[in-house]
Amino acid sequence: MGQPPTTLRDIAKSLGTSIGTVHRALHDNPGVSPATKAKVLQMARSLGYRPNLAARYLSSRKTLRISVNTLQGTTSFWDEVRTGIREEAASILLENVEIEFRTCARLGEGEEAALEAAIREKVDGIIIFPSRPETLRSSIKRASRARIPVVCVATDAANSGRLGIVAVDTLASGSIAADLMGRFLNGKNGSVAITVFEMAITEHAEKYTAFDSTLKAFYPNLRVLKPVEDHDLEKEAYRKCRKLFEEHPDLAGIYVTTEASIPVLQAARDADLLDRLTVITTDLFPDLVPHIRSGAVVATIYQRPRAQGQMALRMLHEFLAEGARRSHQVSLAPHLVMRGNLDFFLRRQSEESSRERGPVVREAMHDLTEDLA
């Protein structure tokens, strides 16, 4: 058990060639004939060669530059995602990661330009939130062709050649929301509503489907209404909900899958049915806290932004370090926050990643409102 791992020298010796040639062959650098290259590759495989990352890093002293393209926000989902990324970067033993944040001020504004900027500056990897997957697909493809791996967070960009995706499992989210809704309503009849960002986004459609089918399967006396699309716009959410409440006097519950839960609550209050409505929301932000505490929101599905950030960086770093991905798809289980355990989550959010280690990860901020002038 445990003979010493094979090194470049081993390969060279058993081939009667030199370390330099082996190295060039393995990295397909120029200056090696196709014949010897094939022999080297063959021998490396048969000896089970795996590079020693410590030696590699020590020798080259290259740092991996990673661009993180997300939305602006304070004490919000994306701040937490970034914190998770920072934490994970700080916990990398080989301190060879450098993070560049490219933050967009508003949904869909300048996302493509930011991504192009990252590609142009030849970063080694990209973590991105593709709020509108279609508009970014071609840029992500371009990154892949430039051999820059791209990891999506929260929303997937299908058929774009991205390396992987980290998100909360939509099925688990929608189903648990449905199951809770059914239990909370406890045999009542009536209709149940659900708001989504937009049904064209796969994730949101899936959440709806999961919610709908779970409710149908276990609570047949509840009826799921056509989804309300709010596009994360407060006014749109409010307006559509007021309309919804008027049209469906038998409404018993509503599941808000977007961050626009405040206007929904406001609409319910203004329609005077806040206490008759079972409300399940998504995520956890300061404005929502009092509503959970008061019981107006019975539960919220927390999408664990910090964990998403951590996993995204991990996936990217593993790929960059080892050249092979272990998984392309990380589906996190959402957390359930209610009155009882609310404080636990608030406490943990406020713990700002007690960084005793000093600034081991070099960071750069790119304010895109300037960059794109």
Added chain:
Amino acid sequence: MGQPPTTLRDIAKSLGTSIGTVHRALHDNPGVSPATKAKVLQMARSLGYRPNLAARYLSSRKTLRISVNTLQGTTSFWDEVRTGIREEAASILLENVEIEFRTCARLGEGEEAALEAAIREKVDGIIIFPSRPETLRSSIKRASRARIPVVCVATDAANSGRLGIVAVDTLASGSIAADLMGRFLNGKNGSVAITVFEMAITEHAEKYTAFDSTLKAFYPNLRVLKPVEDHDLEKEAYRKCRKLFEEHPDLAGIYVTTEASIPVLQAARDADLLDRLTVITTDLFPDLVPHIRSGAVVATIYQRPRAQGQMALRMLHEFLAEGARRSHQVSLAPHLVMRGNLDFFLRRQSEESSRERGPVVREAMHDLTEDLA
């Protein structure tokens, strides 16, 4: 931004001494006078020296031996914990971890002997489940004195000098169970029971307290009974529950915090009140699945054994690698499993950590029934 980090040579040069002396001083190896040692330490601090782990590992080629002392079990909590540890060990870039499993067949049997064995063989670190903290306290103290860091999983061993503890947050668990129980019972009156392993174990007492106080705070019409102690023994759980059901005909729900939920369900069935009882359990194992599917168990609090294992190994490895701990206490948020999202968790349990990378982590099994003959 980002001048090159200071090295041993830097320290040596600015002190007019040699690299060897600096090294000896920083590791308090023998052969360096107290005076120069002080100077070196001083200079290292003022230059902000931080060792280059890549170089260290490359040079010494030492592997860290970690003993994992847990309970036996197949498709059980502890199997998942071990899987988590393995996964995390495999994802360490410097492949310098070697894991030795010392598995005890039964609760409390041979735990101390296994721990002593690990200490005797001078492992570099220990992950342990102290099922009976008091009986292990002195052994853990001995390990700490031998400079072997010990990380506890699932149950803490207080005042033992252990490096840290990884567990599910007891407050979050008890509170969410109470909150769900209250919502599910939806205004009903009656009493609610809770079973624990033993109130002497801090974690279990805390879960009870959290359950009790949350229920009192939000659902005052429910009354929490005195906790049932089952010591994870099937017969004891069954017997005590039958008695409980007889004595409290108004029992509306029960929260099982141990793994002994099957006998509780059996007792409820035999007492013919399975369908009148709201049952919330703990963890997720094959025998429990049909009961969740049938609705007999409305929800189970999943303690995320895999995540516990991962975090434990991470904590230990970070300490061994860097000599400083970032956190001593990791409190995980439990997951909530219901009918709706059950399949998601089962699928993820069965994914056996698709290991493409081959056996990079050398493992050793220590069957203690042999070792202790």
Added chain:
DNA sequence: GGAAGTTTCGTTAACGTTTACGGTTCCGGA
């Protein structure tokens, strides 16, 4: 006062990889 031992410290060869540079060959063109 010198042999023998101790304490303190400097030197150097690893570890496995990257990278720059210096050699070979071999071929076409003068």
Added chain:
DNA sequence: TCCGGAACCGTAAACGTTAACGAAACTTCC
């Protein structure tokens, strides 16, 4: 024939740390 330049390959010096080997200087003891 000789030169210029590819194309291919070997060599050796880094990278920062560890660990082993000695070389001093200083003690102790006969």
